[in-house]
Amino acid sequence: MTSLFGGGPARPTRTPEEMIARVEQLKISIANQVAQQNAQDIMEKVNEKCFTKCITKPGTSLSSSDEKCLSTCMERYLEAFDIVNRAYITRLRKERLDQQSP
Numbered sequence: 001m002t003s004l005f006g007g008g009p010a011r012p013t014r015t016p017e018e019m020i021a022r023v024e025q026l027k028i029s030i031a032n033q034v035a036q037q038n039a040q041d042i043m044e045k046v047n048e049k050c051f052t053k054c055i056t057k058p059g060t061s062l063s064s065s066d067e068k069c070l071s072t073c074m075e076r077y078l079e080a081f082d083i084v085n086r087a088y089i090t091r092l093r094k095e096r097l098d099q100q101s102p
Contacts, residue, residue, distance in 0.1 A: 046077045 014022070054069035055062075062070070 042078075042081060046074050049077060050074055 050070050050073035054066055054073055
């Protein structure tokens with residue numbers, strides 16, 4: 001039997017359990033991709049903000065004060081992000097619980 005578009009055999013009908021499993025796999029895959037994109041966005045933002053703050057005279061190498069400033073800036077930025085992220089997750093959980101209770 002060929003598929004609707006004639007490109008080969010048609011797929012067998014999936015059971016509801018298979019469809020649910022596939023949907024869950026897709027959700028996990030999408031969540032991983034979103035997390036990866038968020039991590040890239042955070043690092044780009046950190047690099048942009050910290051570079052602007054710490055590198056006043058760009059050159060071929062970083063001075064020790066530039067390195068220290070960048071390190072401290074990145075640590076602070078990521079600490080702040082972590083605090084905001086934890087507060088946001090706590091808020092989402094609370095809102096979900098509030099919605100579930102009658």
